[in-house]
Amino acid sequence: MDEIEPATSPPFVRMGTRALGGRAWLLDGPDVPAQLAEKRRVLAAHHDVVVALDGTELPAAELLDLVHHDLATRPPDAPPPDRRDRDAQPQPPLPPEPAPRTRAGSAAPTRSDATEVRVERGPNPARVDASPRAAPGRLHPPAAGPAPVPPVGPGPNESIAGGLHPIDAAARLVAEDLCLLVPSNGGGGWVLGAASVCFPSHWRVTEKLGLPLAAVHAPVPDYAAELAHRVDRFLGRMRAGRGVVRRNWTVHTEPDLYAPDLPAPPDPPIAPGEAGQRLWLRSERQTLIRLPRTGAIVFTIRTQQVRLAAVATHPDLRTRLARAVAAWPPHQVAYRGGESTRGPLLAWLRSAAD
Numbered sequence: 313m314d315e316i317e318p319a320t321s322p323p324f325v326r327m328g329t330r331a332l333g334g335r336a337w338l339l340d341g342p343d344v345p346a347q348l349a350e351k352r353r354v355l356a357a358h359h360d361v362v363v364a365l366d367g368t369e370l371p372a373a374e375l376l377d378l379v380h381h382d383l384a385t386r387p388p389d390a391p392p393p394d395r396r397d398r399d400a401q402p403q404p405p406l407p408p409e410p411a412p413r414t415r416a417g418s419a420a421p422t423r424s425d426a427t428e429v430r431v432e433r434g435p436n437p438a439r440v441d442a443s444p445r446a447a448p449g450r451l452h453p454p455a456a457g458p459a460p461v462p463p464v465g466p467g468p469n470e471s472i473a474g475g476l477h478p479i480d481a482a483a484r485l486v487a488e489d490l491c492l493l494v495p496s497n498g499g500g501g502w503v504l505g506a507a508s509v510c511f512p513s514h515w516r517v518t519e520k521l522g523l524p525l526a527a528v529h530a531p532v533p534d535y536a537a538e539l540a541h542r543v544d545r546f547l548g549r550m551r552a553g554r555g556v557v558r559r560n561w562t563v564h565t566e567p568d569l570y571a572p573d574l575p576a577p578p579d580p581p582i583a584p585g586e587a588g589q590r591l592w593l594r595s596e597r598q599t600l601i602r603l604p605r606t607g608a609i610v611f612t613i614r615t616q617q618v619r620l621a622a623v624a625t626h627p628d629l630r631t632r633l634a635r636a637v638a639a640w641p642p643h644q645v646a647y648r649g650g651e652s653t654r655g656p657l658l659a660w661l662r663s664a665a666d
């Protein structure tokens with residue numbers, strides 16, 4: 313919670329990126345087993361949370377290697393994520409070679425947890441078999457520095473016979489949702505090439521696959537004016553080994569981690585005194601890294617959520633949240649759940665802050 317930094321004046325959408333440095337790329341924590349179990353439930357119930365364009369198997373296999381490496385090299389008695397984040401050390405280099413497949417001797421989930429899922433491939437969904445036999449190591453070109461990932465589009469299908477798409481396999485191992493950005497076919501810019509997002513905050517990967525980032529963010533007020541250019545320039549300059557982290561926050565009326573749709577206004581309406589119990593403060597710790605071999609960009613989303621009532625013990629955050637919510641212009645209010653959420657939220661934050 314200490315990492316949430318509400319913008320209390322315009323612009324209300326900001327880059328907010330910081331160097332990962334020695335901070336963890338993927339977050340461990342006591343909530344990981346429950347989130348992995350929820351992912352398995354979501355994957356079994358919703359076929360449309362994993363999507364991929366043809367030609368994304370190579371960078372996704374590199375991502376899978378990196379996830380295995382992260383799990384295998386995680387200190388066994390790592391301090392709690394909060395402390396790890398504060399005690400940042402210089403960032404270690406990314407692994408030069410494909411890494412071990414599983415965390416040796418640990419209870420980390422393996423790909424045997426995998427069940428069959430449907431992978432959307434552009435406009436024509438095609439099934440990819442689920443047996444865990446992919447061998448990402450053999451899919452890689454020799455590690456000779458960042459090789460440009462081929463643009464997506466028509467071409468030979470590099471699919472992995474008999475295996476999960478590697479982004480699906482990777483996302484089953486960690487609490488993070490995973491997105492892969494690849495160069496657009498026409499060059500100049502990045503498109504969403506593959507994604508496994510089990511915990512969406514009011515959006516669907518099927519509606520974003522293949523889109524450039526500006527279009528991915530089309531519903532976000534002020535993004536086009538304030539951020540589109542800066543984000544594209546930032547991504548264009550990204551180098552392997554220099555990842556960044558940012559954190560957002562939002563308020564949900566339901567506790568579900570799988571939340572693709574904006575829910576109807578709460579019924580009955582939330583009284584200000586109830587907001588602490590009926591609203592959830594939701595935050596995503598997001599990271600962006602560039603893959604050293606294929607050059608694709610990985611966007612990770614780690615969702616963390618508490619009842620709004622938990623903010624009562626963080627008076628500084630409570631005050632800043634109250635200022636931010638009070639300052640939202642109407643289009644931000646509309647994007648962030650409307651007046652039926654903002655009203656009780658602001659009243660609760662203010663009363664608790666008194």
Ligand code: HEM
Pocket residue numbers: 325326327328329491493504514515520525528529530531532539543546560561611
């Ligand atoms: C530095 C990079 C980025 C910045 C500054 C940024 C910023 C934002 C902001 C401000 C929002 C509105 C919600 C919020 O307050 O968080 C948003 C939403 C979103 N972002 Fe990003 N973003 C970045 C990268 C990405 C990437 C790489 C993806 C790839 C999939 C992505 C996908 C989304 C989606 C799907 C939404 C929800 C859009 C909707 O409401 O339909 N973002 N982003």
